[in-house]
């Protein structure tokens with residue numbers, strides 16, 4: 001296994017946050033509605049992991065180091081894990097497992113439908129993230145995994161729908177997401193490493 005320490009560090013970071021939040025909830029440090037706070041943090045955590053995952057390819061292109069690509073799948077699976085916990089927190093703490101209330105909720109909060117579509121995309125990516133699917137799907141695997149861009153769009157829209165008034169926090173996520181998309185435009189992706197190489201030579 002390549003870069004075991006990097007993999008271990010990502011595993012520890014991925015586990016640490018939810019465990020820390022559970023500890024804070026147990027110690028009554030999360031205010032009067034700890035379930036809602038945990039759900040929000042898990043949603044933000046998932047979006048952060050998604051942006052980090054999408055940074056791996058541009059970083060590999062810019063630095064030439066292969067370690068970024070080695071941990072990309074692991075990071076993507078953490079996005080999925082956080083989203084599953086985000087949804088479970090919603091079902092337990094907000095919905096109270098009252099399934100009859102779900103239809104009312106969907107009418108009252110249509111952004112949940114946008115989130116659910118994002119989850120379906122992530123589910124598709126997670127189940128096909130293994131080597132077996134990669135081999136079986138061949139060239140189609142790459143096409144399928146472009147779904148990650150739709151997931152980013154849906155995640156950002158879901159978040160934007162919720163914040164509405166104070167857009168500052170959303171704008172940070174939106175800006176990073178837009179830069180990561182821009183770096184994938186073929187002309188930009190080709191020009192950037194060349195520009196960096198020229199600058200390095202000039203120094």
Ligand code: HEM
Pocket residue numbers: 039040041043044046047050083086087090094112114115116117118119151154155156158159162
């Ligand atoms: C079935 C899927 C999903 C459900 C049921 C769901 C539900 C929710 C709910 C109820 C909220 C809180 C809204 C409020 O504050 O009133 C929320 C917030 C949020 N969700 Fe989701 N969500 C889902 C999928 C996703 C996905 C796919 C992402 C991102 C990849 C995501 C990221 C977020 C973020 C960033 C927030 C805002 C947290 C904050 O305000 O600090 N969610 N979600």
